[in-house]
Amino acid sequence: MLKKMIVIVSFIIVGFVGCAGRVSPKKDPIDELYARGAVVTEIHHVDWSSEGSYIIQMVDSVGFTWECYDDAEDWAVGDIACLILKPSGKDQTIRDDEIVSIHYSGYWEY
Numbered sequence: 345m346l347k348k349m350i351v352i353v354s355f356i357i358v359g360f361v362g363c364a365g366r367v368s369p370k371k372d373p374i375d376e377l378y379a380r381g382a383v384v385t386e387i388h389h390v391d392w393s394s395e396g397s398y399i400i401q402m403v404d405s406v407g408f409t410w411e412c413y414d415d416a417e418d419w420a421v422g423d424i425a426c427l428i429l430k431p432s433g434k435d436q437t438i439r440d441d442e443i444v445s446i447h448y449s450g451y452w453e454y
Contacts, residue, residue, distance in 0.1 A: 377430055377444060380404055383452055384423040400446065402427070412443045424450040 382402035389398055398417070402410045402425055410427060426449040432440045 377428055380427045380429055380438075381449065382410055382425050382427055384419055384421055384425060385409075387419055387421065400425070408438065410443060412446055414446060419448075420451070422452050423448060424452055 382404040384400055384402050386401040387398055388401070391397065398414050398419065400412055400414050400419055404410065404427075412427075426447045427443050428445045428447070429438065429441045430444050431438075432442060434440055
């Protein structure tokens with residue numbers, strides 16, 4: 345009887361330890377970020393914006409339009425921007441993803 349109890353308790357302990365080892369590690373937030381290239385199509389100066397004084401409008405290679413605030417004065421129509429995006433998690437498409445940062449990546453002459 346004692347041997348059966350020891351075997352049963354051992355199986356229970358091994359089962360709990362085995363399950364505890366399978367806990368998935370936390371995902372690093374930076375692993376979710378991705379980059380997307382876009383061309384600047386319009387620049388609007390705004391005085392009321394607390395986030396930046398310009399609204400930069402861009403179009404990517406598949407035709408999605410992106411907008412963000414930026415305080416840099418040296419953006420021009422035709423500039424190539426690298427957008428760093430973060431998925432919203434609400435939808436499987438990129439239509440509601442958030443622009444985390446924007447970087448100058450070159451110029452395209454029309």
